[in-house]
Amino acid sequence: MASAISLQIKHVIMRASIIIVFSCFFIFAGCGQKRNGTTDINVASYNLRMDTPRDSLNAWPHRKENVKALIQYHDFDIIGTQEGFIHQLNDLCEIPAYAYFGAGRDDGEHAGEHSAILYKKDRFRVIDSGNFWLSETPDEPGLGWDATCCNRICSWAKFEDKDTKKQFYVFNAHFDHQGVIARQESGKLMVSKIKEIAKDEPVICTGDFNSTPETEQIKAISSILNDTYSISKLPPYGPVGTTNSFNFTALMKHRIDYIFVSKHFDVSKYAVLTDAKDQRYPSDHLPVVAAIRHME
Numbered sequence: 432m433a434s435a436i437s438l439q440i441k442h443v444i445m446r447a448s449i450i451i452v453f454s455c456f457f458i459f460a461g462c463g464q465k466r467n468g469t470t471d472i473n474v475a476s477y478n479l480r481m482d483t484p485r486d487s488l489n490a491w492p493h494r495k496e497n498v499k500a501l502i503q504y505h506d507f508d509i510i511g512t513q514e515g516f517i518h519q520l521n522d523l524c525e526i527p528a529y530a531y532f533g534a535g536r537d538d539g540e541h542a543g544e545h546s547a548i549l550y551k552k553d554r555f556r557v558i559d560s561g562n563f564w565l566s567e568t569p570d571e572p573g574l575g576w577d578a579t580c581c582n583r584i585c586s587w588a589k590f591e592d593k594d595t596k597k598q599f600y601v602f603n604a605h606f607d608h609q610g611v612i613a614r615q616e617s618g619k620l621m622v623s624k625i626k627e628i629a630k631d632e633p634v635i636c637t638g639d640f641n642s643t644p645e646t647e648q649i650k651a652i653s654s655i656l657n658d659t660y661s662i663s664k665l666p667p668y669g670p671v672g673t674t675n676s677f678n679f680t681a682l683m684k685h686r687i688d689y690i691f692v693s694k695h696f697d698v699s700k701y702a703v704l705t706d707a708k709d710q711r712y713p714s715d716h717l718p719v720v721a722a723i724r725h726m727e
Contacts, residue, residue, distance in 0.1 A: 478716035511603035511637025618648025669703035
């Protein structure tokens with residue numbers, strides 16, 4: 432009788448131990464999922480370099496897999512891209528996690544380069560979106576001010592984080608590379624449009640602004656948003672400059688690609704990534720990345 436009771440006690444103890452172990456496992460797994468999956472937003476700005484045959488060995492077909500591998504390895508949540516044609520964006524969306532919003536700068540549909548916003552579709556939901564052109568007539572395609580080469584476009588989207596239910600806007604643009612007045616006026620227009628569209632809600636602004644920090648247009652944007660380079664809690668990682676011209680030994684002194692955020696976000700770290708393969712960069716720009724978090 433005593434041995435039977437002892438055996439029953441052992442079974443009870445074993446069963447209780449198993450329940451405790453599994454309970455602890457699910458508690459810790461749940462905590463890890465919440466911390467890694469719903470709090471930090473890993474934001475990048477990345478000029479993809481348009482697909483042009485004159486780039487020879489650096490043309491898109493020779494480097495697209497490297498771009499995709501970089502994006503997957505660093506696990507970006509949101510990417511403001513510049514210069515991508517629609518087929519380049521479709522190539523990136525071969526990565527199952529991503530979708531994009533954006534329009535071609537030449538017709539507002541598919542033609543020409545995009546300033547598209549890639550995002551993780553399982554985490555974020557687009558609840559509003561639009562485009563405007565960096566010109567005197569922002570509601571329709573056209574050259575702006577003293578720009579002579581290209582139409583320039585800004586794409587924006589309002590996102591909701593499916594886990595936290597927090598909402599925020601992302602604006603992504605590519606300023607003209609030749610027109611001095613066009614860049615200055617584009618900065619003013621960005622400030623005006625961000626205020627008009629987002630009002631006082633949280634904002635992330637990415638872009639290749641073809642402008643260094645001391646310029647009028649960057650100062651204008653900095654008057655309403657914070658430069659993640661300047662407010663990162665950790666020292667900025669990587670080179671200051673963000674372009675390489677496909678030159679592996681480039682000095683990379685000039686910072687023209689940015690991630691700005693509104694006062695609603697903390698920035699834990701900022702980097703300019705120098706990932707390369709066989710001494711070749713995936714693009715003629717380096718990806719800029721910042722880890723940000725909604726302030727409670």
